[in-house]
Amino acid sequence: MTENNGKKDRNRGLLKGVLVAALIVAVLGLGIGVFSYLGQGQEAKARSNTLALAQDYITRGDYQRALDLLDKLLIANAGDLEAKKLRDRAMDASKNPGPPQNAVANGTDTNREVASALQQISKAVENATQAAQSAKALSPQEAAAQQRAEDARRQAAAEQKAKAEAEAAAKAEQAAELRAAAEAEAARKKAQEAELARQSKELQ
Known part of the structure; x- marks a missing residue:
């Protein structure tokens, strides 16, 4: 009778140890999952804020600052289609500037x-x-x-x-x-490009 009770106590102790170990593993796994989720959420928020800021710069006609932000996004993720589209838009707008x-x-x-x-x-x-x-x-x-x-x-x-x-x-x-300022700037750039082309042709 005493031997059976001892076995039962050992089995209970072993079961408690297994349960405690399983609980620790579960808590650690949950913590890692939450940390990973929060990290991804912060990255997504930072990307969204960067895209919004780049869009605002494009709207205001500040194309270079928009391109700088978009280049950073594409360096981090070259497959970011939204950043690529916005970058192409900023480049086209910088080549043919119109009124903001x-x-x-x-x-x-x-x-x-x-x-x-x-x-x-x-x-x-x-x-x-x-x-x-x-x-x-x-x-x-x-x-x-x-x-x-x-x-x-x-x-x-x-x-x-x-x-x-x-x-x-x-x-x-x-x-x-x-x-008028935007049109004057476009005309100035066009004249500058024409002058550079002429000088390059003369050097040839």
């Missing part, structure tokens, strides 16, 4: 803002007119106060309209300046 995309976008946004502002002004004037037409007979003092309020509303609407038009004109002028 954000200038065109600013012009479009300005037109929308002006249209929205004018629509709000028109609605405010319409509401004021309807309120005046539907008002009951007022005393001279009330009529004068209402007229002053109406005049103030109209003046505010006119000032808002003038401000919106001035901002639109300023943004349009800025977009035109950016476009």
